[in-house]
Amino acid sequence: MDIKNNQAIGVFDSGIGGLTVVRALMERLPFENIIYFGDTARVPYGIKSVETINHYATQITEFLLKKDVKLLVVACNTMAAVAYSAIKDLSPVPVLEVIEASARNAVAETRTKSIGVIGTPATINSNAYARAIHLLVKEVKIYSQTCPLFVPLVEEGWFDHPATRLIAQEYLKPVLAEQIDTLVLGCTHYPLLKSLLQEIVGPKINLIDSAEAMADATADLLNQLNLGNANKLPPDYLFCVSDVPYRFQTIGERFLGRTLGKVELVRL
Numbered sequence: 001m002d003i004k005n006n007q008a009i010g011v012f013d014s015g016i017g018g019l020t021v022v023r024a025l026m027e028r029l030p031f032e033n034i035i036y037f038g039d040t041a042r043v044p045y046g047i048k049s050v051e052t053i054n055h056y057a058t059q060i061t062e063f064l065l066k067k068d069v070k071l072l073v074v075a076c077n078t079m080a081a082v083a084y085s086a087i088k089d090l091s092p093v094p095v096l097e098v099i100e101a102s103a104r105n106a107v108a109e110t111r112t113k114s115i116g117v118i119g120t121p122a123t124i125n126s127n128a129y130a131r132a133i134h135l136l137v138k139e140v141k142i143y144s145q146t147c148p149l150f151v152p153l154v155e156e157g158w159f160d161h162p163a164t165r166l167i168a169q170e171y172l173k174p175v176l177a178e179q180i181d182t183l184v185l186g187c188t189h190y191p192l193l194k195s196l197l198q199e200i201v202g203p204k205i206n207l208i209d210s211a212e213a214m215a216d217a218t219a220d221l222l223n224q225l226n227l228g229n230a231n232k233l234p235p236d237y238l239f240c241v242s243d244v245p246y247r248f249q250t251i252g253e254r255f256l257g258r259t260l261g262k263v264e265l266v267r268l
């Protein structure tokens with residue numbers, strides 16, 4: 001397959017959360033064209049079955065491949081955790097996923113060798129983080145916690161709301177009772193709650209935000225494959241969602257601190 005350097009990078013997520021990865025990519029790779037897909041009609045994914053998540057992930061992959069992307073970035077931890085092999089099997093272009101990048105960062109950061117991981121029920125129940133971390137280092141203790149209410153709170157734009165704070169305190173109690181020094185934000189939605197979560201866990205615990213790790217991994221891979229965009233022109237960004245583009249635009253612009261430009265409604 002002949003891949004051209006000026007083809008876009010395809011990034012996808014169940015909703016708005018993958019914009020954390022888009023923001024990191026825009027900063028790290030300012031000349032890359034990006035096509036983003038957020039499945040706003042069907043979010044949240046993290047409480048759905050493995051079969052359903054696989055089905056949705058397959059549809060999104062097919063959509064982005066039709067858009068001629070040169071690389072697929074699975075920003076969504078939930079899809080990475082349960083549908084990575086389905087996506088990879090389908091894709092003739094390289095696929096990068098978020099879990100390995102975050103696991104790597106967590107292992108590099110921890111001193112106590114006790115790592116907390118928070119994520120959606122699908123991600124935590126898949127055990128994908130524990131597997132990825134133990135593949136890197138065996139003698140690390142992992143304490144996981146599902147936080148199913150975080151995704152709707154973020155999709156609502158409640159990044160710093162008293163209700164979000166209360167729920168976060170409750171969710172984090174068990175992991176904070178352990179001697180963790182590192183907490184993986186194992187869902188792309190969670191970095192949007194980063195300041196609130198940092199206040200709750202205190203300054204001694206490192207939060208692992210996978211967005212930057214993903215951007216670094218993307219930059220490395222493009223470099224390695226010689227696929228970086230040689231056109232040093234302002235890039236094209238296209239945002240596609242499966243429902244209510246206006247809402248995505250409003251919350252997304254608030255988060256990115258810039259206009260999103262085109263937000264298209266796409267029915268898969």
Ligand code: DGL
Pocket residue numbers: 013014015017018043044045046047075076077078079120123151186187188189
């Ligand atoms: N943002 C996704 C993740 O990283 C999933 C959120 C959801 O749809 O439940 O896991």
